[in-house]
Amino acid sequence: MGFIMDGLDAEAYDRTYTDGQLLRRIMHYFSPQRRAMAIAAGAIFLNAVLDTALPIFVSISIDQLQIDRSLSTFIYLAVGLSLIATLAWVFNAVRQQLSSRAVGDVVLALREDACDAVLERDMSFYDTFQSGKVVSRVNSDTQAFSQVMTLTLDLLSRLLLVSLLIGYLFTIDVKLTFTLLGFAPIIFLFALAFRKIARRTITQSRRMTATVSSHIQETVSGIGVAKTFRQEPVIYSEFHEVNEKSRSVNQKTRFVFSSIFPLMNGLAGIGTALLVYWGAVSVNTESLSIGDWFLFVQGLTMFWFPLTSIASFWSQFQLGLAAGERVFALIDAESNVVQNNNRKLMPVHGRINFKQVNFSYTPDEPVLGNFSLEIQPGETIALVGHTGSGKSSIAKLIARFYEFQHGTIEIDGVDIRELDLGDYRSQLGIVTQTPFLFDGNVRENIRYGKPDASDEEVQTVARLVGGGDWLGSLPNGLDTDVGERGGNLSLGQRQLVALARVLLQNPAIVILDEATASIDPLTEALIQEGLDVILKDRTAIVIAHRLSTVRHADRIIVLRKGEIIETGSHEGLLDQAGHYAELYNTYFRHQSLEYIESGAKDEL
Numbered sequence: 001m002g003f004i005m006d007g008l009d010a011e012a013y014d015r016t017y018t019d020g021q022l023l024r025r026i027m028h029y030f031s032p033q034r035r036a037m038a039i040a041a042g043a044i045f046l047n048a049v050l051d052t053a054l055p056i057f058v059s060i061s062i063d064q065l066q067i068d069r070s071l072s073t074f075i076y077l078a079v080g081l082s083l084i085a086t087l088a089w090v091f092n093a094v095r096q097q098l099s100s101r102a103v104g105d106v107v108l109a110l111r112e113d114a115c116d117a118v119l120e121r122d123m124s125f126y127d128t129f130q131s132g133k134v135v136s137r138v139n140s141d142t143q144a145f146s147q148v149m150t151l152t153l154d155l156l157s158r159l160l161l162v163s164l165l166i167g168y169l170f171t172i173d174v175k176l177t178f179t180l181l182g183f184a185p186i187i188f189l190f191a192l193a194f195r196k197i198a199r200r201t202i203t204q205s206r207r208m209t210a211t212v213s214s215h216i217q218e219t220v221s222g223i224g225v226a227k228t229f230r231q232e233p234v235i236y237s238e239f240h241e242v243n244e245k246s247r248s249v250n251q252k253t254r255f256v257f258s259s260i261f262p263l264m265n266g267l268a269g270i271g272t273a274l275l276v277y278w279g280a281v282s283v284n285t286e287s288l289s290i291g292d293w294f295l296f297v298q299g300l301t302m303f304w305f306p307l308t309s310i311a312s313f314w315s316q317f318q319l320g321l322a323a324g325e326r327v328f329a330l331i332d333a334e335s336n337v338v339q340n341n342n343r344k345l346m347p348v349h350g351r352i353n354f355k356q357v358n359f360s361y362t363p364d365e366p367v368l369g370n371f372s373l374e375i376q377p378g379e380t381i382a383l384v385g386h387t388g389s390g391k392s393s394i395a396k397l398i399a400r401f402y403e404f405q406h407g408t409i410e411i412d413g414v415d416i417r418e419l420d421l422g423d424y425r426s427q428l429g430i431v432t433q434t435p436f437l438f439d440g441n442v443r444e445n446i447r448y449g450k451p452d453a454s455d456e457e458v459q460t461v462a463r464l465v466g467g468g469d470w471l472g473s474l475p476n477g478l479d480t481d482v483g484e485r486g487g488n489l490s491l492g493q494r495q496l497v498a499l500a501r502v503l504l505q506n507p508a509i510v511i512l513d514e515a516t517a518s519i520d521p522l523t524e525a526l527i528q529e530g531l532d533v534i535l536k537d538r539t540a541i542v543i544a545h546r547l548s549t550v551r552h553a554d555r556i557i558v559l560r561k562g563e564i565i566e567t568g569s570h571e572g573l574l575d576q577a578g579h580y581a582e583l584y585n586t587y588f589r590h591q592s593l594e595y596i597e598s599g600a601k602d603e604l
């Protein structure tokens with residue numbers, strides 16, 4: 001299958017489970033459905049018995065009618081047949097109902113586990129693996145898994161029916177039954193050979209589907225940038241390429257699957273011809289009754305149909321296993337961020353201590369080396385430095401988004417790896433450069449910081465941020481719809497919502513990545529007011545881009561290539577005439593009032 005697999009790689013966290021492991025895993029999901037499945041199994045059995053009884057009853061009727069053609073016999077046979085058919089239908093309906101409910105519940109549990117895993121994975125996972133592909137596992141693969149579970153239950157009931165029928169046929173004519181069975185191993189061997197190819201082909205096809213949806217998702221997310229840079233033709237041609245690859249993989253998949261049925265039908269045809277011939281010879285020599293011959297001919301359809309469809313079921317089964325394997329791999333993917341304990345800090349004071357920390361995203365590119373920094377409770381730290389100097393990385397380590405490789409980070413004297421992450425993060429407020437808002441209104445987005453907050457609490461914090469003046473600029477105040485990702489609000493308004501959200505959360509530690517984008521002076525003043533409220537009495541780590549924040553910070557940490565090269569106050573650092581002074585002159589100075597005023601004077 002090299003021609004199909006070429007150039008299409010699995011994700012690094014994919015793994016191959018043995019059939020036994022997969023089966024155990026699936027059984028584990030079915031175990032809460034034990035009762036329903038036991039009743040369904042009973043219904044499957046009774047349905048199979050009745051479905052087998054139906055042709056046997058017809059065969060007996062044929063022989064009976066040759067001897068006795070009275071009205072009472074007709075009535076007796078007709079009532080008997082109707083009764084068997086009705087009961088078979090009832091049991092079939094019961095098993096369909098119960099098994100589809102059980103499968104639905106299993107898929108629900110599987111999706112929940114997959115969703116849990118998605119939420120559990122740390123940020124390094126999402127750096128490496130595209131979110132679109134992850135979504136496809138949670139959505140499409142669980143769907144494929146559910147379809148195959150239903151098919152498997154169908155297959156089991158058909159196999160039971162075939163076994164019962166064969167058992168009965170043996171009592172009639174052993175030689176004919178063996179002839180019938182003689183083809184089974186050939187078909188099974190064929191199906192087994194097909195099994196391996198099918199599984200790989202289907203896995204490949206699903207991967208391709210995930211790649212296409214991931215590509216579409218990325219394109220749509222970045223549509224604004226694409227339009228600005230007039231990249232539509234490039235995007236189109238990239239998409240065309242992915243789509244072409246997907247088409248070719250799917251075409252090969254279809255080819256593999258479509259060739260199986262003609263081969264199966266050919267084998268079945270030969271079997272049918274042989275049995276019809278030998279059956280007719282036996283009737284001729286009177287070693288078989290006409291009713292029994294009918295039963296064999298009738299049995300052929302009942303026998304061959306499930307057998308030939310086992311091959312197709314098998315491929316479907318492979319589809320489900322491949323999909324299940326992908327979902328389980330997502331669930332089992334190991335996090336880099338590992339907590340050794342679940343200690344809760346009550347209350348969090350906000351002392352943060354980096355002790356000789358080494359950190360890198362990729363093994364060969366160190367970002368922080370032997371990094372030490374102690375931040376006191378309530379202190380505001382401004383991290384400054386050129387791009388790539390490691391400011392965001394320090395903030396991400398405090399937020400425990402990534403695992404560091406060496407040293408310790410302590411929060412209030414406790415190793416960060418020992419904390420209950422949920423509890424710790426509830427004490428951590430994060431405002432990113434471009435705050436992410438969820439589709440909904442402003443009120444709901446602020447309440448995200450404390451889901452049980454009352455309307456009054458939301459209103460209070462909204463008013464505290466920037467004196468509440470910004471609410472007047474929203475068309476419907478707190479009820480204004482923010483649109484997808486907050487697209488209906490200006491960047492400044494989004495930041496104010498994010499600040500109000502953190503204020504409502506009331507965390508002990510705040511991480512603030514200041515926006516570099518310039519916003520109008522009025523909004524900037526409102527944001528500054530909001531920041532004053534938020535940073536007061538909390539430990540704050542600010543990735544500073546505004547001169548006003550740097551000036552107000554208790555301590556400025558100047559970074560270069562992951563190392564602290566200077567530390568102190570704004571004035572003290574300027575006096576040192578080192579890296580900070582250089583940064584100030586190239587970056588911060590133009591924001592100073594003196595600079596703006598001198599510029600204004602020059603213009604005059």
Ligand SMILES: Nc1ncnc2c1ncn2[C@@H]1O[C@H](COP(=O)(O)OP(=O)(O)OP(=O)(O)O)[C@@H](O)[C@H]1O
Binds near residue numbers: 361386388391392
């Ligand atoms: N997710 C990531 N995967 C791999 N390398 C990364 C990742 N994020 C950052 N880096 C690298 O780590 C180094 C430090 O990046 P970091 O984002 O901490 O710098 P920064 O000072 O915050 O920069 P900026 O001011 O541009 O945000 C850079 O060399 C960067 O390329």
